[in-house]
Amino acid sequence: MSSSLPLFPLSASTVSGEVDTLFFFILGVSAFFAILVSALMLYFTFKYRSKKAGDAGADIHGSLTLELIWTGIPFILAMVMFVWGAQLFFTMAKPPADAMDIFVVGKQWMWKVQHPEGVREINEMHVPINRPVRLTLGSEDVIHDFFIPAFRVKMDVVPGRLTTMWFTATTVGEYHIFCGQYCGTRHSGMIGTVVAMMPDDYEAWLAGGRTTGSAVQNGERLFTDLSCITCHKADSSGRGPTLGGVFGSTVQLNDGRRILADENYLRESIMTPQAKVVQGFQPIMPTFQGLVSEENLMQLIAYVKTLKPAETAPVPVKK
Amino acid sequence: MSNAAPTAKPHPKLQPHFHSMEQQLEASTLGMWVFLVTEVMFFGGMFMAYLVYRNMYPHAWVEASHELNWQLGGLNTMVLIMSSLTMALAVRAAMLGQKRGQLVNLSLTILLGCVFLVVKFFEYKAKFEHHLVPGPHFDPTLEQGMQIFFSLYFMLTGVHAAHMIIGIVMMTIILTMAARDSFNAEYYTPVEVAGLYWHFVDIVWIFLFPLLYLLGRHGA
Amino acid sequence: MSHQVPSIRMYVSVFLALLLFTATTVWVAGLDLGALNTPVALGIAITKGSLVILFFMGVRHNTPLTKTVAISGFLWLLILFSLGMNDYLTRGWLGIAGR
Amino acid sequence: MNDATVHQEPSYLGAPYGLAAWLLTKDHKRIAILYLISITIFFAIGAGFAATIRAELVTPQGDLVTADLYNKLFTLHGVVMIFFFLIPSIPAVLGNFFIPIMIGAKDLAFPRINLLSWYIYVIGAVITLSVVISGGLDTGWTFYAPFSSISSNTDVTTAAVGVFITGFSSILTGFNFIVTVHRMRAPGMTWFRLPLFVWANYATSLIFILGTPVVAITVLLVAAERGLHLGIFDPRIGGDPVLFQHLFWFYSHPAVYIMILPGMGVISELVANVSRKQIFGYSFVAFSSIAIAIIGFLVWGHHMFVSSQSIYAGLVFSIITMLVAVPSAVKTFNWTATMYRGSITWDSPLFWVLGFMGLFLVGGLTGLFLGTMGLDVHLHDTYFVVAHFHYIMVGGGVTAFLGGLHFYWPKMTGRMYSEPLAKVSAMLVFFGFNLTFFPQFILGYMGMPRRYHAYPPEFQVLNVMSTGGAMVLGTGYFLILIYLLYSLFKGPKAPANPWGATGLEWQLQSPPITHNFHEIPVVTEEAYDYLHAPAPQLAIPASPREVTHE
Ligand code: HEA
Numbered sequence A: 001m002s003s004s005l006p007l008f009p010l011s012a013s014t015v016s017g018e019v020d021t022l023f024f025f026i027l028g029v030s031a032f033f034a035i036l037v038s039a040l041m042l043y044f045t046f047k048y049r050s051k052k053a054g055d056a057g058a059d060i061h062g063s064l065t066l067e068l069i070w071t072g073i074p075f076i077l078a079m080v081m082f083v084w085g086a087q088l089f090f091t092m093a094k095p096p097a098d099a100m101d102i103f104v105v106g107k108q109w110m111w112k113v114q115h116p117e118g119v120r121e122i123n124e125m126h127v128p129i130n131r132p133v134r135l136t137l138g139s140e141d142v143i144h145d146f147f148i149p150a151f152r153v154k155m156d157v158v159p160g161r162l163t164t165m166w167f168t169a170t171t172v173g174e175y176h177i178f179c180g181q182y183c184g185t186r187h188s189g190m191i192g193t194v195v196a197m198m199p200d201d202y203e204a205w206l207a208g209g210r211t212t213g214s215a216v217q218n219g220e221r222l223f224t225d226l227s228c229i230t231c232h233k234a235d236s237s238g239r240g241p242t243l244g245g246v247f248g249s250t251v252q253l254n255d256g257r258r259i260l261a262d263e264n265y266l267r268e269s270i271m272t273p274q275a276k277v278v279q280g281f282q283p284i285m286p287t288f289q290g291l292v293s294e295e296n297l298m299q300l301i302a303y304v305k306t307l308k309p310a311e312t313a314p315v316p317v318k319k
Numbered sequence B: 001m002s003n004a005a006p007t008a009k010p011h012p013k014l015q016p017h018f019h020s021m022e023q024q025l026e027a028s029t030l031g032m033w034v035f036l037v038t039e040v041m042f043f044g045g046m047f048m049a050y051l052v053y054r055n056m057y058p059h060a061w062v063e064a065s066h067e068l069n070w071q072l073g074g075l076n077t078m079v080l081i082m083s084s085l086t087m088a089l090a091v092r093a094a095m096l097g098q099k100r101g102q103l104v105n106l107s108l109t110i111l112l113g114c115v116f117l118v119v120k121f122f123e124y125k126a127k128f129e130h131h132l133v134p135g136p137h138f139d140p141t142l143e144q145g146m147q148i149f150f151s152l153y154f155m156l157t158g159v160h161a162a163h164m165i166i167g168i169v170m171m172t173i174i175l176t177m178a179a180r181d182s183f184n185a186e187y188y189t190p191v192e193v194a195g196l197y198w199h200f201v202d203i204v205w206i207f208l209f210p211l212l213y214l215l216g217r218h219g220a
Numbered sequence C: 001m002s003h004q005v006p007s008i009r010m011y012v013s014v015f016l017a018l019l020l021f022t023a024t025t026v027w028v029a030g031l032d033l034g035a036l037n038t039p040v041a042l043g044i045a046i047t048k049g050s051l052v053i054l055f056f057m058g059v060r061h062n063t064p065l066t067k068t069v070a071i072s073g074f075l076w077l078l079i080l081f082s083l084g085m086n087d088y089l090t091r092g093w094l095g096i097a098g099r
Numbered sequence D: 001m002n003d004a005t006v007h008q009e010p011s012y013l014g015a016p017y018g019l020a021a022w023l024l025t026k027d028h029k030r031i032a033i034l035y036l037i038s039i040t041i042f043f044a045i046g047a048g049f050a051a052t053i054r055a056e057l058v059t060p061q062g063d064l065v066t067a068d069l070y071n072k073l074f075t076l077h078g079v080v081m082i083f084f085f086l087i088p089s090i091p092a093v094l095g096n097f098f099i100p101i102m103i104g105a106k107d108l109a110f111p112r113i114n115l116l117s118w119y120i121y122v123i124g125a126v127i128t129l130s131v132v133i134s135g136g137l138d139t140g141w142t143f144y145a146p147f148s149s150i151s152s153n154t155d156v157t158t159a160a161v162g163v164f165i166t167g168f169s170s171i172l173t174g175f176n177f178i179v180t181v182h183r184m185r186a187p188g189m190t191w192f193r194l195p196l197f198v199w200a201n202y203a204t205s206l207i208f209i210l211g212t213p214v215v216a217i218t219v220l221l222v223a224a225e226r227g228l229h230l231g232i233f234d235p236r237i238g239g240d241p242v243l244f245q246h247l248f249w250f251y252s253h254p255a256v257y258i259m260i261l262p263g264m265g266v267i268s269e270l271v272a273n274v275s276r277k278q279i280f281g282y283s284f285v286a287f288s289s290i291a292i293a294i295i296g297f298l299v300w301g302h303h304m305f306v307s308s309q310s311i312y313a314g315l316v317f318s319i320i321t322m323l324v325a326v327p328s329a330v331k332t333f334n335w336t337a338t339m340y341r342g343s344i345t346w347d348s349p350l351f352w353v354l355g356f357m358g359l360f361l362v363g364g365l366t367g368l369f370l371g372t373m374g375l376d377v378h379l380h381d382t383y384f385v386v387a388h389f390h391y392i393m394v395g396g397g398v399t400a401f402l403g404g405l406h407f408y409w410p411k412m413t414g415r416m417y418s419e420p421l422a423k424v425s426a427m428l429v430f431f432g433f434n435l436t437f438f439p440q441f442i443l444g445y446m447g448m449p450r451r452y453h454a455y456p457p458e459f460q461v462l463n464v465m466s467t468g469g470a471m472v473l474g475t476g477y478f479l480i481l482i483y484l485l486y487s488l489f490k491g492p493k494a495p496a497n498p499w500g501a502t503g504l505e506w507q508l509q510s511p512p513i514t515h516n517f518h519e520i521p522v523v524t525e526e527a528y529d530y531l532h533a534p535a536p537q538l539a540i541p542a543s544p545r546e547v548t549h550e
């Protein structure tokens, strides 16, 4: 922005334009009503100014027609806003299937960003433009909130669970990351920068970054180190279920519930395994609460997500 | 009602801003009911938490309710139901202006309330001994979710017990008032109002007992 | 408010009914009714509570206003529970973590 | 003495005399005055915090106060302003004073409990504010767990206990009002003859009793989590912090209507009076209060659209949020219609009415932006929200309170204040207010998050404007304080009915006697029967005020 007094945020994602359109629609409706009502009141104030002290106004008590009109019109307008806003919200909530992953962990008071290829950064996030990016967010302590005004996206980062958000940057540039949810002393310092780059530049940047193995590789290593592998084997010979293809499937629990296995289900299965026990298994899996950090957890999940169902359907082994 | 002022000589217990004893009694009972609504919401917040976590950790909930002593809980349920009966009888005696009935039933109510608290005390003590009190001393081998159960258990029963203590204090005051002939067939508002409170505390327990002690017992 | 004085017999029968229900709820808790255990236990508790409210607390003979007030507390609890559980029970429907 | 004051009997202010008589009073009018004094003190404290916040935000670097102190400042600013100023303001002052009189009763149903509620309020406030000495409070007024329960190093426990205690003061006030309105109405005072102020306070009381207990138990749970190591919201043992938000907003959203409904009641009285006309659509205005109170309980999740609550819950909360805006719209249009073909008196109440309308409209309409899910994602926890609620709470709530205070001041104190000064200060507040908070909408849309001690430099210009506005606004408030205090001692004596208003309160002498009425009146007319109302005595040239000015 050239002006020294910017009055409008940069718009740099695929949804930001849509958000602005909705904003201007509601702004229009609001301005209409605000001006209408204020103008009428001021007009009446002058027009009907009392001529003589003690004069009474006209003997009017009300009008059902008017009441219906001014209940109905705001109602309809409000419903339009609701439907529009809800649709937009769904768009903003559902990441496209081909989105690339980035993992973000918030802790007092910094953002730790991890790319699937293993490159890590702090308070900075490099992303390619024109490519949907899905962020998986976790918190190590209290609630934070990942907010990129230029993209018009925001999501709370809640300890004890994972949350998701996504965006597609459209313009190369650097944009603010803010922590939106109050989180203690340096809440206002928990800020960072998104660097949106041309895809080629991004690849180059990635290649130049130091890495200690990709997220999936790390996850695989953890899977062995934490001896998950002893129970979860590729075939169904372990004491735990095979994890191939679990992600995204519907899991039958032993109390009759059926659960869609998303990242939070995987997280819960590792941190509080006994909350939801898979049908046909004993609740013997130990909790890994306190043993794996939020970052490791994301790597584990990234790894589990890559596991494909066994090639040939495993024959249930009877024991 | 010409000007709504008290007609004959006003009853000594009639406060000046009411125009009749009836209005005064109605206002007081309505007041107590409105207050009880706030009490329902007060416990309601904790019941909401109960609902959420029970749904989140069904298994831990079953496990944890096994740690509670349902016999003692059941005993306390009966004690409270009994105290509700004596309370109702005390109000009835007040309505009829029977002093002896009031004294006996109020004393019984207080006594039963104390029995409840004593039983509760022993239950709490057992929880301490079994490391079931949330916090650093909580038994670490227990399943996740159980600590929340016990947190809620202590909050719910603790707040309930606090209500019992308030109730007992209230009843003691009513008892002394009754002993001093403060009530008669025209004026027994305090007994009636205190009674409503007592019954309410009983109702809370009627819900706490199955929710905390009984659900999931068949799994054992 | 009506000043009719309820009989002792009524009070004692309600008391006995309450004891009976207590015994029932303990007994039922020992049976495995599957998903029905909770509803049954709650049903009994609601019955017991209603008995206390209607008879011991005298709502049966009370004004419509008192009845409304007595019900409204539970109605509002229902609001809290239903809109709150609306969140918890629909979490994970989309299969997108945190939505 | 002039004849307008000759027949004066000793008013509630004078007899009995002395501090003890005031502190032990059961008179609803005296308790209202006790409340008035206390909330004024708390407003001053809260405003002091606000002034420091605004001073800090003049520069982008956090240079005036430390980050920790800043966090404590806005927390206590919010807590004090909401719990100790705005929530009790209209109900406990104007409501306490006028509800019994308006319905023709000698007092509230439970005078002793009324006094108790004031003491509870003061004790709760003192305990809460004692954290200033014992380590402060830095959780934000929302007390979000798990920050409040496991992370904050400040004295959250004490503050939570203080807020818990204060809650009971609200509950007791609400329950007193409800019983009073049901049981104490004078003969002939039917529900549909009640002044709309009473309807509004009745609706408010419903929220008091149905909502407040939930927040009380919620802060108690936080206190227990800190003090007793229980764990309800603690994610480390499997708790869900979002549950805290559900419980908190179950109260705190309805609570925002606690803060505006009484104000709407005041405005209804004032609009009818300045228009000298029956309120337009009486029953619609009355029922919309109840509708707001009830539907207001169904929308709390609109504070949680991005909290990771389920999207389906969000949908339900969003649509009901849109619904709850409609009764507010109905009220707004009815007020406007009331002025149509009125006989508008240009006394100071008019200025407050217009000020309220302008500011409430902006505040309410921006609520629609926030209630729209897709838009709230961007706006949530930015200065847009801060501007939204200040427009409603300060622009709407405080303006309505000040309007009501000016309208009823002659009745409450028996003195007139300076009309010209009142008009000037109303305008000062209006312009100062807009200058303070309008820039914050722009800041918010640009993305400036709230609760920021330091901020990127591009936001500075608007922040400086805002601080400048706050100085104008503060001056306006200060002016009001001065001339109202001055009027107490030097103001002309007020006639019984300075505004020529209808309603039982204006038939009493100013200030009223202790028992309000010698004989309970019998009501035969509907409210706002301005066809038969007396002329305003302010406008009469030979007004007694010149004479009594000794
Ligand atoms: C007195 C206090 C008050 C009042 C009355 C309101 C009224 C409303 N509020 Fe506000 N609100 C707050 C105080 C208040 N609010 C506070 C304190 C917060 C922040 C809390 C925190 O996080 O610290 C907040 C936050 C807040 C949020 C959450 C924002 C966020 O954190 O992301 C939302 C979201 O929906 C919202 C919506 C609304 C709506 C829709 C109304 C409606 O009731 C408004 C209705 C009024 C009108 C609509 C105007 C009149 C109507 C017309 C002129 C007709 C035209 C109308 C239509 C076309 C429908 N408010």
Ligand code: HEA
Binding pocket: D047, D048, D050, D051, D052, D053, D054, D055, D074, D075, D077, D078, D079, D081, D082, D085, D086, D139, D140, D141, D142, D386, D390, D393, D394, D398, D436, D449, D450, D451, D452, D453, D466, D467, D470, D471, D473, D474, D475, D477
């Ligand atoms: C009734 C409620 C109420 C009232 C009346 C006010 C009044 C004011 N508030 Fe407040 N405010 C809240 C309720 C209220 N507020 C709440 C609930 C929050 C959220 C807290 C949270 O996040 O937890 C909040 C937060 C809040 C913030 C955001 C802080 C942040 O997020 O970092 C700001 C910033 O400008 C602010 C400003 C003001 C101002 C300028 C006034 C003015 O109206 C005050 C006017 C008075 C004065 C300015 C003082 C007198 C004047 C002088 C002594 C002259 C000198 C003046 C200067 C140097 C400026 N408030």
Ligand code: CUA
Binding pocket: A106, A108, A109, A143, A144, A145, A179, A180, A181, A182, A183, A184, A186, A187, A188, A190
């Ligand atoms: Cu992290 Cu604010």
Ligand SMILES: [Cu+2]
Binding pocket: D252, D253, D256, D299, D300, D302, D303
């Ligand atoms: Cu709200």
